[in-house]
Amino acid sequence: MTSFRRRSSRSLFLGPSAALLVLAAAGCSSSHGQPPVAVPTPPSEAAAYCEALHKALPQTVVDLERSDPGPDSELTAGWGDGAIVLRCGVPRPAKMDDAQSKAIEADGVNWMLEQRQDAGPRFTTTYREAYVEVTLSEEYAHDASPLAAFAAPVKKTVPDSL
Structure with missing residues (x-):
């Protein structure tokens, strides 16, 4: 014993x-100490578009190297250790129902703008079969070139919903 x-x-x-x-x-x-990113749970059709988008995304955006956040997912991507984060297959933002919401167009892709408290802006595609969300750190808050870098891959892989 x-x-x-x-x-x-x-x-x-x-x-x-x-x-x-x-x-x-x-x-x-x-993920180099980046905070984890919530992975969306889209319907299977949207997830298929997102997987295709993930493969088409650029390796660099505004001179920032791709460094995808954790957990590993084909629905999320990142550049510059969290300076730019993309999530595909997010739910439709309620703010899209607001007639006063702001939007911009970058190389043929429409994005709704949401200003966040104590953080950089969040942009979400409109009129697409899957919603793609891009958050920018405050450093890139006034620079539309990250959105332009995503225009061709979004147009190629996520069809218009019209």
């Missing part, structure tokens, strides 16, 4: 140590 208790207490001792190692390893993920 004595040896059983030693093994039992030893395995209890190793349990928390192993848990700490797992937590430490999780902190060293490939």
